[in-house]
Amino acid sequence: MHSEFDLISRFLAPASSGAESGVALGVGDDCALLEPTPGERLxxxxxxxxxxxxxxxxxPPGAIGHRALAVSLSDLAAMGARARWCVMSLTLPEADGDWVSAFANGFHALCSTTGVVLTGGDVSRxxxxxGVTVMGEVPPAAALTRAGARPGDCLAVTGCLGGGAGGLARWWAGERDLASPLLRRYLLPQPRLTxxxxxxxxxxxAIDISDGLLADLGHLRQASGVGVALSPDALPLAEGLVEALGERDARQAALRGGDDYELLVSLPPECLEEARHRLAALDLPLTVIGRFTSEPGLSGVDAASSAGWQHFPGETP
Structure with a gap:
């Protein structure tokens, strides 16, 4: 049986991060000491x-570790931030060293590929x-927020949609092969940091799509004070989604399913081609799926059940 301190030192403490990491003091003390880049906002x-x-x-515990970090990093991606550090709290029903080792491997692997340093945390029963807290940096005038979309702007989305919901459906149907594109989209989402x-x-x-396209689009519309004319036929569907769910349910998954962690963005028309050019260099498509309007509300789709995922459903203000 491992103690919480043994679990941290054996599996959760990162390798030496180096001076360039901005970590003056990391795992092993009461707090971490970080050195943000001068002139940038945290x-x-x-x-x-x-x-x-x-x-x-x-x-799989490795997928759980990857996913726990990825969903937090997706929020940094939506702000246009460069990811730097994270802290984690891990609550476990038992001190299973093999499980924690595999979990940590998935977590640390994504830290490595995204340039994130784990700087501390907590283990409890x-x-x-x-729980993952992520920290990043962005120049003061460069942060992307939910407020800023204007009538006439294009509504565009990175990558493809519906894969998260489709992957979860495949899991509950008994699919366990992580080579399955849909299952990977759900269990191993890729935060769109670059x-x-x-x-x-x-x-x-900008906003990331975690609770479903329509739900997260509602947040963006509300913050910007605009409406949207959506073109549902233009939605880019994830590979294998139609084959797995059928055409109708595939489109519902893309609209309402959530867990896609793509970026939903507002772009002035004159910026669209440059945006596509920049993302093409990352091998990532950008698809226009609608336009922002001065008329409030949402047209082009039945928005009666657009709330998406909510932990505590109730009246929406």
């Missing part, structure tokens, strides 16, 4: 992933849950 977000709410408890940085200076507003 960007901070937190997400909690709970077993059998945000992910199946029986999912209880229902399986992972895309967010590439869209600085072009996008007028």
């Amino acid at each position: 960007v901070v977000s937190v997400d909690t992933s709970v077993a059998d709410v945000h992910f199946p408890a029986s999912a 209880g229902e399986l849950a992972i 895309a967010g940085v590439a869209l600085r200076g072009l996008a007028s507003a």
Whole structure:
């Protein structure tokens, strides 16, 4: 049986991060000491992933570790931020060293590919849950926010949609092969960090798609004070989605399913081609799926059930 301190030192402490990491003091003390880049603003977000709410408890532990970090990093991507550091709280039903080792491998692998340094955290006993706070940096005038879309701007989305919902459906249908594109989209989402940085200076507003296209578009519309004419036939559907769910349910998954972690952006028409050019260099498509309007509300689709995922459904203000 491992103690929480043993779990941290054996599996969760990162390798030496080096002077360029901006970490003056990392794992092993009461707090981390960080050195943000002079002149840049700090960007901070937190997400909690709970077993059998945000992910199946029986999912591979490496995928759970990857996913817990990825969903938090997606928020930094939506702000156009460069990811720098993270802290994690891990709640475990038991001190299973093999499980924690595999979990940590998935978590640390995504840290490595995204340039993030784990600088501290906590391990405790209880229902399986992972809380991840991510920190990044962005130049003061470059941050992308939800407020800024203007009538006449294009509504565009990176990558493809519906894969998160399609992958979850395949999991509950018994699919376990992580080579499946849909299952990978759900269990191993890729935060669009480089895309967010590439869209600085072009996008007028942005949000990541976590709760569903229509739900997150509602947040963007509300913050910007605009309406949207949506073109649902233009939605880029994830590979294998129609074959798995059928045409109708595939489009519903793209509209309402959530867990896609793509970027939904507002772009002035004159910036569209440059945005596509920058994302093409990242091998990432950008698809126009509508236009922002001065008329409030949403047209082009039945928005009666556009709330998307909510932990506590109720009246929406």
